[in-house]
Amino acid sequence: MNLAKRVKALTPSSTLAITAKANALKAEGHDVIALGAGEPDFNTPIHIIEHAEKAMREGGTKYTPAGGLLQLKNSIVRKLQQDQQLEYDPSEVIVTTGAKHALYSLFQVLLDEGDEVIVPTPYWVSYPEQVKLAGGKPVLVEGKEENGFKITPDQLEKSISENTKAMIINSPSNPTGAIYSEEELEALGKVCVEHDILIVSDEIYEKLTYFGEKHTSIAQLSEEIKKRTMIINGVSKSHSMTGWRIGYAVGDRDIIQAMTNLASHSTSNPTSIAQYGAIAAYDGPQEPLQEMKEAFEGRLNKVYDELVQIPGFKCEKPKGAFYLFPNVTEAVRLTRFESVDKWVEAILEYEKVALVPGSGFGSPDNVRLSYATSLEVLEEALDRIRSFMEKHQK
Template sequence: MKLAKRVSALTPSSTLAITAKAKELKAAGHDVIGLGAGEPDFNTPEHILEAAVKAMNEGHTKYTPSGGLASLKKSIIQKFQQDQGLEYTLAEVIVCSGAKHALYTLFQVLLDEGDEVIIPTPYWVSYPEQVKLAQGIPVYVEGREENSFKITPQQLEAVITDKTKAVIINSPSNPTGMIYTREELEALGQVCVKHDILIVSDEIYEKLVYDGNEHVSIAQLSPELKERTIIINGVSKSHSMTGWRIGYAAGNKEIIKAMTNLASHSTSNPTSVAQYASIAAYNGTQEPVETMRQAFEDRLNIIYEKLIQIPGFSCIKPQGAFYLFPNAIEAAKLTGFDTVDAWVEAILEEEKVALVPGSGFGAPENVRLSYATSLELLEKAVDRIQHFMNNHMK
């Protein structure tokens, strides 16, 4: 059977592919250390689990409004006010089945065929695929390593055309862990205002920030930037709720209304019990969020120092999220491999360490390692990579 063109143009998720391969080897009895998946290794906090059980016992297992429970929207609005000083109304917020679904729905209502979306590289793997599914055209701008993988206003302005509809800003970034400063965001924002383009601000890692760095939302910098920004966020990373699938978008009410209409014909509504759990996530104690953040920072500080000792590795220390994104092209060449992809595949086969090649993020010389796993496993993984290097270096 002939499939739709939009499906044939898709590139499979490299993160899910490497995770699947690792699970396959593990099922075959191998001692595999997976550093590919982008989810915290902590369980969802107890008070959130209890709220879900309470919701089920009280019969909150039916359809909800397509755009999410008003009570959850109010919790999200309160969170914006407390964290960024941003004011939103119920009509300016939609709850979706994960932040990924919020992005997908946004691009579906925003883009017509041929519309362009500027995507800085390295990028999260799903951005270009979601743009293409909406018949849009991804336009890539290189976030150079010497500039901490961040784009400049000059680079942004150079690729804007009369077909440019939006630019994506992901800070803290997956896969690099880099954070745009207030000044950098202001400069990028001036270009967006000048050319009247929408800003899609993916802030899913906002709570995971280290070394005294600050997360700033571009929407909080001025009323005119808030007006043209759609914030994407959710509870997946901040509250270790990846499987609950609750994300949201906030911004222009006409865009949010269109997203809600589309959601009514695609998902009907986000999972009811997960919404009640998310209310508890935002309204309850935030102590588990800080405990998890501190654990990630401790792991980062230890494992980063070990990682940069590996021959052929160079790595900018991340400021947020839970990924390291070293340049590994020299490591690959030192061991006889022409590409980082081939090097990653060999390490999985020989040392049973699952890494994600940077090619899936638009950075083929790099590799992504998630430190959302125990320090013991992280140290063992680095030892295995070092062992591989020792065995293969010429």
């Protein structure tokens, strides 16, 4: 059976691939440390679990509107007003099966064949693939390491063509942890306004910022920028609800309606029980978020200091998310491997530590390490990497 061309063109997710390899080794009895997964190691806060259970017992197990429960949309509207001072109507919100699905649906309703979307590199692995699935063309613009992995207005301007439909911004970033300043966002936003380009603002890591840094949504910076911005977010990272699969998109009412129409013929609706959990996430106590954030910041400080002492590792200290993204080209050279990808495979084979090669993020000189696991496990992983470097230097 011949598969559709759009599926044949897909590149498998590097994060899921490395996780699958690590799980296979674990199943064989190996002591594997997996630093590839992009999810908090904390359980979902208990008040969210209890609210979802209560909803189930009270009959909240039926179909909901395709675009999500009105009660949850209202919770999202209140959250945006409280956190970003942004005013939206519930009709400008769609609840989706995770933030990834919000992005997928957005590109499906936005792009025609040949439309271009500007994707800064390093990028989250699914951005280019989702653009291609919608018939669009991802235009990669390098966020240079010396600029903190962030693109400039000049780079953006030069990448725009008559086919440019949208630009993606991800701050804090997966995989780099980089955060765009208010001034940097405003400069990029002005270029998009000038060329009438939609801004797709992926803000899934907004709650995970460190060292006094605060998240700014690009939609906050002017009414003109807000009109051209689609905010993508969800509860997966902020409330440790990765498996609940609740995300949302907020923005232009016509785009939201088109996404809702698409949902009515695809998912029907996000899981009702998970939606009730998300209501509790936004309307309930927020202390668990702060506790998780403080734990991540403590791990980052400890692990970063140790990581940069490993021979051949060069790393910008991130200010958000829960990833380190070191440049390891010198480490690869010291151990005489052909590429970073081969080096990563060798570390998994010899030391049973699973890292994610940067090639999957459009940055082949780097690797991604998640510190969303215990400090004890992280220190053991670094010990193994250090041992690998000692054994393989020639």
